[in-house]
Amino acid sequence: MYEQIQHPLLPQATHDERARQHFVHALKEHLATTVSPGNRVVYEKRAKPRFVRETQRAPQNHHEVRRVMKDEPYYQIWSALQRISQEMMWDAVASSVERQLPDLVARAKQNKGELGSLTLNPDLPIPPYHTAVDIHCQPGGYHSETCPDDVAAGAIYDRAVHIYVMGRMGPLNDDLGQSLIAYLKTAYPDLQPRTILDLGCAVGHSTLPYVDAYPDAEVYAIDVAAPMLRYAHARAQALGKRVHFSQQNAERTTFADASFDLIVSHILLHETSASALRNIMRECYRLLVPGGMMFHVEVPQYGGLDPYDAFMLDWDTYNNNEPFWGALHEMDLVALASEAGFAPTRVVQTMIPSALKVARSRTGLFQGGDFAGRGQWFVFGAAK
Amino acid sequence: MPRKAKGQRPTFFTDPQVEKVLAMTMALAGEVSVLRERLDTVERLAEAKGLFSRQDIEAYRPSARVAEERERWRKEYIARILRVVHEELEAIERGETAASYDAVVRAVSSS
Ligand SMILES: C[S@@+](CC[C@H](N)C(=O)[O-])C[C@H]1O[C@@H](n2cnc3c(N)ncnc32)[C@H](O)[C@@H]1O
Numbered sequence: 375m376y377e378q379i380q381h382p383l384l385p386q387a388t389h390d391e392r393a394r395q396h397f398v399h400a401l402k403e404h405l406a407t408t409v410s411p412g413n414r415v416v417y418e419k420r421a422k423p424r425f426v427r428e429t430q431r432a433p434q435n436h437h438e439v440r441r442v443m444k445d446e447p448y449y450q451i452w453s454a455l456q457r458i459s460q461e462m463m464w465d466a467v468a469s470s471v472e473r474q475l476p477d478l479v480a481r482a483k484q485n486k487g488e489l490g491s492l493t494l495n496p497d498l499p500i501p502p503y504h505t506a507v508d509i510h511c512q513p514g515g516y517h518s519e520t521c522p523d524d525v526a527a528g529a530i531y532d533r534a535v536h537i538y539v540m541g542r543m544g545p546l547n548d549d550l551g552q553s554l555i556a557y558l559k560t561a562y563p564d565l566q567p568r569t570i571l572d573l574g575c576a577v578g579h580s581t582l583p584y585v586d587a588y589p590d591a592e593v594y595a596i597d598v599a600a601p602m603l604r605y606a607h608a609r610a611q612a613l614g615k616r617v618h619f620s621q622q623n624a625e626r627t628t629f630a631d632a633s634f635d636l637i638v639s640h641i642l643l644h645e646t647s648a649s650a651l652r653n654i655m656r657e658c659y660r661l662l663v664p665g666g667m668m669f670h671v672e673v674p675q676y677g678g679l680d681p682y683d684a685f686m687l688d689w690d691t692y693n694n695n696e697p698f699w700g701a702l703h704e705m706d707l708v709a710l711a712s713e714a715g716f717a718p719t720r721v722v723q724t725m726i727p728s729a730l731k732v733a734r735s736r737t738g739l740f741q742g743g744d745f746a747g748r749g750q751w752f753v754f755g756a757a758k
Numbered sequence: 759m760p761r762k763a764k765g766q767r768p769t770f771f772t773d774p775q776v777e778k779v780l781a782m783t784m785a786l787a788g789e790v791s792v793l794r795e796r797l798d799t800v801e802r803l804a805e806a807k808g809l810f811s812r813q814d815i816e817a818y819r820p821s822a823r824v825a826e827e828r829e830r831w832r833k834e835y836i837a838r839i840l841r842v843v844h845e846e847l848e849a850i851e852r853g854e855t856a857a858s859y860d861a862v863v864r865a866v867s868s869s
Contacts, residue, residue, distance in 0.1 A: 393795040457767070692768060700863075
């Protein structure tokens with residue numbers, strides 16, 4: 375079992391809390407590696423032949439696969455256990471954070487040092503795609519606050535992500551940032567950004583690697599959720615990384631035109647909405663200097679995937695409170711970027727390998743928690 | 759702090775009651791695992807330090823204060839196992855339905 379680095383902001387777990395979290399981690403790993411692969415067998419041996427008998431053809435897309443799979447008892451019990459493991463994860467982490475919340479708030483305040491900055495805007499409206507349902511079932515979502523200077527949502531997220539991905543995003547959960555950087559260093563060796571913006575930074579897992587990778591750059595990171603940003607800022611301070619965090623909506627920020635050489639996001643896009651996504655693209659275009667580049671790390675698009683793989687990857691849309699996940703992954707991204715002003719010829723869509731060794735222990739399956747499987751990420755980018 | 763994620767919970771079985779029983783069983787499995795780990799720690803430490811034996815455990819009788827603490831602990835324990843039942847009530851109170859979730863999928867996909 376991979377362990378997370380106990381940095382000064384990470385909630386401390388009692389013996390039982392740790393054991394409870396270990397159990398969820400082990401349960402998720404068991405479901406992902408031992409139970410989930412059986413769904414493919416059920417599909418090939420039972421569901422698909424049933425579909426073929428009824429319609430004289432094979433299922434053509436993930437919607438058709440879902441229609442036949444949802445009646446399969448094996449798929450039903452795996453789904454039920456998968457959902458339960460998600461709920462147990464939040465419960466096991468939130469109860470631990472709640473117990474020590476005053477201490478965590480105090481620790482965040484002690485880490486308000488001089489490195490970087492934190493700018494909050496209590497008047498910023500929380501977008502409707504965050505208040506409609508609690509994304510990936512985190513009770514209260516990213517934004518809810520239960521006390522002054524609350525950091526609970528951030529603390530819960532930091533610990534829960536490690537359990538959710540079964541430790542396979544590294545001891546600092548920074549796989550996404552590390553992997554995009556590794557790709558940029560190879561594909562764009564001359565890229566020397568002086569200003570970098572990370573959109574939807576959450577607690578800064580992916581943000582911090584940019585500080586070391588581009589030491590001459592000023593790194594900015596925005597999010598709509600105050601508890602994430604307070605925690606992110608204190609965590610960055612504690613880890614000695616200089617980042618300017620501010621509470622802003624990526625659809626429309628307060629930065630001046632042409633402020634950034636490089637704009638990145640990591641698994642942000644699937645947690646927005648169709649109109650928000652168009653706004654974010656336009657905002658990226660506005661914020662980039664001519665020749666500047668944006669890159670967004672995501673799980674792969676469904677187009678080109680085997681319908682069964684797309685169906686498994688789509689599970690989260692309906693069963694893990696990720697309502698925009700499916701729609702995003704069926705979208706024409708070249709059209710999306712060009713609507714915002716980017717030249718279609720300057721749009722990049724590619725799979726990149728994970729930079730981390732632990733990622734190799736992922737299953738080869740397309741499923742939440744393992745994401746793209748086989749330690750790969752999808753990158754969508756464009757140059758202005 | 760809120761304990762139930764906002765959004766109607768999907769159901770996978772024809773009989774939704776089965777779902778709840780499974781959630782309870784898994785919560786229980788989790789707690790058994792927590793307990794097993796703690797007991798293992800205790801027994802190993804005791805053994806390493808030559809502190810007490812199995813006979814001592816059998817002969818132990820809790821004081822009134824200890825008994826009270828244990829009762830409190832049991833209450834929390836049971837609430838954790840029956841979480842899914844409490845959450846269903848929360849969902850009913852909030853008026854969440856499968857249709858209300860689908861409406862969100864449609865809304866964020868098209869607006
Ligand atoms: C899955 S988390 C991102 C994880 C993070 N980028 C990382 O790699 O660790 C999504 C984050 O995006 C934020 N978010 C969602 N929509 C946003 C928007 N329109 N503007 C800014 N932040 C947003 C959420 O509050 C949440 O913290």
